[in-house]
Amino acid sequence: MKLRKLISVGALAIAMVATSACGAHEGENGDGGATPQHVAMNDQQALKRAEEIIHQAVDGMSPKPKLEQIGPTPVGACIARDDHGPDDRLQVSLTYKLTGVPGSRAKSLVRQARDAWVKLGYKFQSSDADWSKPFPNVSMRTVSDDFWMDAVTGVVNRATGEGLASVGVTSPCFARHASDQPAADSTALRRTPVTPSDARAALEHSSRIYDALQAPHATSDDEEELSTYQDSDGARVHHAWSTKPLPEEETARAMARVRAYFERAGWMVRHISAGSGAPALVARNVKDSTVAQVAPARSGAVRVAVTTRATTAGAADV
Template sequence: MAATLLIMTVGAAACGVGEGGQSDKTTQNRAGTMDEQQATKRAEEIIHQAVDGMLPKPNLKRIGPTPVGPCLADDDSSASGRKQVALTYQLTDVPGSEAKRLLRHVRDAWVKQRYTFASPDADWNDPYPEIYMRTPTDDFWMDGIIGPTNKETGEGIAAISVTSPCFAGGAGTPSEVNPAALRTSPGASDAERRVLGHSSRIYEALGVRHQPQAGDGVGRVEDGADVLMHHAWSTVPLSREARRGAMSRGRDSLGGAGWDVRVLPLESDEEMIVARHPVDASLARVAASADGSLRVAVTAVEHDGARPA
């Protein structure tokens, strides 16, 4: 149903937020003095705290070519130029039957570090449990999920992500505002953070300015038992050549990040990109609009227990 909605509809981790949705001054001060190198080093430390000592020992396969992107939870909707680090790794080269045990090891390792749960602990009776945690001292957000590979046998691939607080980056201008640079509420769901994160990476790949239009923003859709988060936005109108160049960059970026990408021909002699994320099954769509702009839509399923406490 999510795929149908994504094709037919045209239409962050929070940073500096402490327990109970209140601003944590200690966290903000640390994030304010952090730079890209420090944020990356700390994110990698949290990753290795989770996986070091695992048996069988997995290989870390990074999802996505770059760890740094725009801050997805700015204090306002203007271009502040702040950045944040986001690292995602699949735990590969181990039997698919070991995915749940590896994810439990991740949970236990982070608990040992006195990191806290951002939502209730996983339902370990579920064949594909999920965990959402944060570091209370410096406000890095982490999650761990399992991407199913064989639902009949319960096999899958575990993946873990770490997202830093926001830190100072290069200045931007209003015309360069990332459409994913929206203020998220303290209770924003993991699905909302995911769609904004994926939108941010697509925006960077297209390399084209965003132009606000009616229907932009994040929406929550209930479809039977499923709850979907949907983020839609548009670029400025482009020439045919520029549009094709942007589409090519978007396709290559999604494919390089491990998305399952399909290019579908349209009656207008244009193409539409439809892609599925290899880990969280989010869906992305990029297609030309009648005015020559590119319309982007990202949809993710909001799983039970994925909303931070």
């Protein structure tokens, strides 16, 4: 992949959602009705509901795990956005890694999350997980308000069967209102300097994803961004880019190839259905906590965002 030179950090604009899971929530829902594209909620209401669904899955677990949030601020742009049309909707995506329990219990934790959600009447996206697999994943949705959630296992040690579990919830897209702005700004990101070593990790992951997609890279500078930001968890490097528009069948094949790559490489993969067409993927690298999003756009392009932790100590604000 020909990666363009690092752009000015002063032009920081996170082009994708904050890198937890994020689904489109458009098209037909599981009951055959149309899911509304504009939901009457704000970011704080969506975040509160997402936390509630997480705790519904986790609070009754045995052994009791600790929750470690994955990714930066959970409020971000709607991933269902068409690259070639305005869309200022927001979406909440909240993901927690379940820590403090043996890796051999990852499958059990996913099953317990599934059981808790089933008791509440939540529905499977398509079908139950294949529990014959050593690392099953569950994908479900709420009926009343169409939040989507996953309980996911990832491979820590394939030889011993040790895994790692996470749970995540994604809200529907909702309209941005002026009254919401102060709450969204409360998690504002601060720009930080970027070093070549910090940029290298994000670009290397992007290159591997590009190789897996086997799709031509968009040549416009508007389709690629490399930036750094600081949140309460530390400094991160964010690389966002797009492929050229692809035919629908080729998009599906490209998404299948990149998913296969993530699974072979031991990433934790979340499968985010969009109601029609190829689903979006959100993957987490267990070794270095990099989070990658790969999402088909309505334009036919495939959008990619990679976020890595910056290793430079004591990065100053700019």
